[in-house]
Amino acid sequence: MRIALTYWRRIFTSRLHLAFLLVVPVGLTVVIMVATGGGGTIAVAWVDQDDTAFTRSLQEHLAPRARLVTMAEEDVWPQLIQQKVQFGVIIPEGFTEQVLYGDPPQIWTRRIQDTNVSRPFAMALDSAVNSAVLIGQRAFGEQDLFAAGWNVYLQGRFTVERSAAEGMDIGGSMTSMGFLIMSMLFLSSFATMYLIYDKQNRIVMRILLTPISLRRFMIEAILSFLAVSLIQIVAVLSILHYGFGFNFGPRPGLLVLILFLFSLVSVSLGVSISNVVPNVRSASPIASLLITPMCMLGGCFWPRQVMPQFLQDISQFVPTTWAMDGAIKVISGAELANLRLEMAMLLLFTVVFLLLGSWKKPDLIR
Numbered sequence: 001m002r003i004a005l006t007y008w009r010r011i012f013t014s015r016l017h018l019a020f021l022l023v024v025p026v027g028l029t030v031v032i033m034v035a036t037g038g039g040g041t042i043a044v045a046w047v048d049q050d051d052t053a054f055t056r057s058l059q060e061h062l063a064p065r066a067r068l069v070t071m072a073e074e075d076v077w078p079q080l081i082q083q084k085v086q087f088g089v090i091i092p093e094g095f096t097e098q099v100l101y102g103d104p105p106q107i108w109t110r111r112i113q114d115t116n117v118s119r120p121f122a123m124a125l126d127s128a129v130n131s132a133v134l135i136g137q138r139a140f141g142e143q144d145l146f147a148a149g150w151n152v153y154l155q156g157r158f159t160v161e162r163s164a165a166e167g168m169d170i171g172g173s174m175t176s177m178g179f180l181i182m183s184m185l186f187l188s189s190f191a192t193m194y195l196i197y198d199k200q201n202r203i204v205m206r207i208l209l210t211p212i213s214l215r216r217f218m219i220e221a222i223l224s225f226l227a228v229s230l231i232q233i234v235a236v237l238s239i240l241h242y243g244f245g246f247n248f249g250p251r252p253g254l255l256v257l258i259l260f261l262f263s264l265v266s267v268s269l270g271v272s273i274s275n276v277v278p279n280v281r282s283a284s285p286i287a288s289l290l291i292t293p294m295c296m297l298g299g300c301f302w303p304r305q306v307m308p309q310f311l312q313d314i315s316q317f318v319p320t321t322w323a324m325d326g327a328i329k330v331i332s333g334a335e336l337a338n339l340r341l342e343m344a345m346l347l348l349f350t351v352v353f354l355l356l357g358s359w360k361k362p363d364l365i366r
Contacts, residue, residue, distance in 0.1 A: 003207070003217055004224035007194060011228055020186045021232045025179040026239050042066045042121055045076045045088040045110070052096040054132070054150065061128060061154060066121045076110050087111050087121060100146055102137030105129065123332045128153075176246060177327040178300030180236050180259070181320055184229060184266045185294065189287035191225045191270030196280050222267055229263035249331040258330060258339065261346040262323040268353035269319075275356065299324045319349040 011017050046068040048055050059068060069085055076088040088110030098105035107129060109122065131153050139146035198204050207217055233256055240246040248255050269290070277283045295301060297311065298320025304312055315321045326342035 001220060003212070003220040004227070007221060007224035008228065010194060011190060017190055020183055020190075021228070022235055022239075024186075025176065025183045025236050042087060043085040044068050044121060045079055045085045046070050047073045047076060047088070047090040049073070049093045050091050050095040054096045054099065055091050057150065057154070058091075058128060058132070062121070062124060065124050080110060089125065099129070099132045099136045100139065100143065101141050102133055102139075104133060123328070127333075174328055174331060176236075176240050177324060177331075178295070180233070181262060181298070181323050181327075182291070182295045182300050183236075184232065184259070184263055185269075185291045185320075187225065187229055187232070187263070188266040188270035188273070189284065189291065191221075191267055192273045192277065192283045192287055193280050195221065195271065195274035196277055196283050199274070200279055218271075222271065225267045225270070226260075226263055229266065230260055233259045233263070247331075249333055251330060251333075251335070254334075254336060254339065255327060255330045258323065258326040258342065258346075261326075261343055261350075262319065264350040265319045265323075265346055265353065268350045272353040272356040294318045294320045297321065319346060322346055322349075 011021075042065075044062075044066045046059060048059065048070070062068065066087070069079075071079065073090055076085075076090065079085045080088060090108040090110070092106050092108070095105045095107065107125075109125075132150060135146055135149035135153065139149060204217065208214055237248060237252065237256070241248060241252075270287075273283065273287060273290070277286055297307075297315040297318050298304070299315070300320055304315055304321065304324075307315070322342045322345040326339050326346070329338055329342070
């Protein structure tokens with residue numbers, strides 16, 4: 001593991017690299033949250049035109065996630081425009097009957113803009129309604145059977161309730177994910193520059209004159225960058241959680257898994273760039289030209305929903321989208337089974353970048 005240790009020393013002895021790995025994601029997150037007043041608790045306009053035991057239970061279930069303000073439907077838009085509420089929910093008459101028979105119910109939501117503050121509540125609402133519909137499909141009109149199933153859901157057997165962090169709403173945690181993912185992409189640029197420098201100065205060729213094979217060199221180099229990325233993930237999440245009270249949901253281990261899969265993408269992207277870029281001078285601007293649009297399209301700086309539809313469609317082809325979606329799901333309480341698509345897409349990006357970045361000995365001679 002001599003090669004891996006060499007790369008570790010080169011990264012951890014650089015103050016610039018440590019700043020991008022740790023200071024940037026933590027510092028930017030704290031600054032943004034302070035500038036926005038910490039996000040606060042979302043206020044939701046709640047209009048219940050059905051007014052049944054189930055809709056009242058649904059309201060009670062969602063109450064810990066927001067400040068629900070009961071009002072008439074005609075008051076929702078004025079309250080949104082005056083920014084007295086950030087989200088509106090209108091439950092029409094007949095909603096409970098549709099759910100009871102397992103039919104997708106009509107439920108109307110209102111918002112001026114989609115933000116990191118409103119998204120967790122919207123996801124919690126969708127999750128609760130979808131679970132109720134699944135229960136209704138099994139009960140098919142049997143009120144007692146549906147009530148029993150709904151009570152089991154509320155007790156947490158079908159889902160784990162996410163805990164609210166004291167003094168910090170969950171929107172701040174999502175903001176931190178965007179900056180962390182951005183800094184992980186900067187690690188790919190570090191990997192790119194190190195590999196190109198070693199190739200350009202024929203250090204790799206000299207290493208290959210020893211019993212070390214090209215395959216072993218690449219494996220150790222990739223493992224070294226992955227280890228640095230894992231240290232970065234754990235360190236940043238720990239600092240934000242224990243130092244600033246950020247809440248990362250009931251399953252932080254799953255969040256680490258999603259971010260580690262994205263680190264595979266980041267490192268493989270760096271290896272891929274190093275295979276096509278001729279020198280160190282060209283590596284930095286090319287990496288920046290790739291990283292910045294990927295962060296913008298993937299929702300690292302703002303919710304993807306605020307972008308035009310054609311940009312949302314394009315964003316499906318960048319790995320940051322799937323990393324952010326997976327992180328948001330985990331923070332909102334998702335289980336491993338709900339993350340299969342995001343994990344599969346991140347692994348697919350990793351394979352593609354590694355295939356594009358495969359080194360061969362003739363490439364080192366040029």
